[in-house]
Amino acid sequence: MSGAVLFSFFVVLTVTSYLATRQLFLTYRHPLLNPVFLSTIVIIAVLKVTGYGLEDYRPAKEAMTFLLGPATVALALPLYHNRRVLMQHTLPVLAGVMAGSLTTMAAALLAGRILQLDPTVLLSLGPKSVTVPIAVEISRLAGGDASLTAAFVVATGMIGSIMGPSLLTLCRVRSQVARGLALGTVSHGQGTAVALLESETAGAMGGVAMAIAAVFTALVAPYYLPLFLY
Structure with missing residues (x-):
């Protein structure tokens, strides 16, 4: 994949994983269904299966980490x-x-x-x-x-x-x-x-x-x- 496509793929993967695991948590309220914990496992599993590494994921991670500032202000x-x-x-x-x-x-x-x-x-x-x-x-x-x-x-x-x-x-x-x-x-x-x-x-x-x-x-x-x- 090109850099832009890979970036988009990892952003969509992260957001989708979080939304799906968040819905699971809200439905069943089990501690091990914590969205951060479970979505992290999903992302690591996808990286392993696709053969990509942390360096490939890093640009998407940095873009989403940047949003932590606005998210904190939104509190x-x-x-x-x-x-x-x-x-x-x-x-x-x-x-x-x-x-x-x-x-x-x-x-x-x-x-x-x-x-x-x-x-x-x-x-x-x-x-x-x-x-x-x-x-x-x-x-x-x-x-x-x-x-x-x-x-x-x-x-x-x-x-x-x-x-x-x-x-x-x-x-x-x-x-x-x-x-x-x-x-x-x-x-x-x-x-x-x-x-x-x-x-x-x-x-x-x-x-x-x-x-x-x-x-x-x-x-x-x-x-x-x-x-x-x-």
Whole structure:
């Protein structure tokens, strides 16, 4: 295929895979039918069958990744629709997101200490629950490895978006505000995307949590992460 045809093929493949797996998730609500997880498997399978590699897929990936910026800005719409809910819960939202950010960093770092991970790996693991661009910069400032941090962030988002809703249900968390805040705080963009599939309120709260967690983590992580090295 020519470059333009291949580009179009991979864009259509990605969009179609996501829409199909999203419909499956909305129909059956099974954690393993998470759209990001399942559509990724579909795309990898197609690449393997057709003999194309990551470099062939990269131009389409970069074009769609560019749209993450506008998609993030678009989260302002459900937030606007739920502005009264946010105003009613301002203090609990701030306290919950900050506590959640500190707790998720501490849990990961303590687990790393128990497993006797190298300090560089620990510092790379700490900011795993915020979006990649911010997590990478936090990791660099703290002395971690940016590539490792990016991998940890993607893995955290994937695992959190798959297991998070089921765990919240198991813990009898029914409030859409609380569910959205939990998913956005721990699993950043991927968690927020799953929250949006639950309801507009959960998605709005997920977007708020993702933003607050990113800012708060960026401010405290350079001082907080080194505490777990000693």
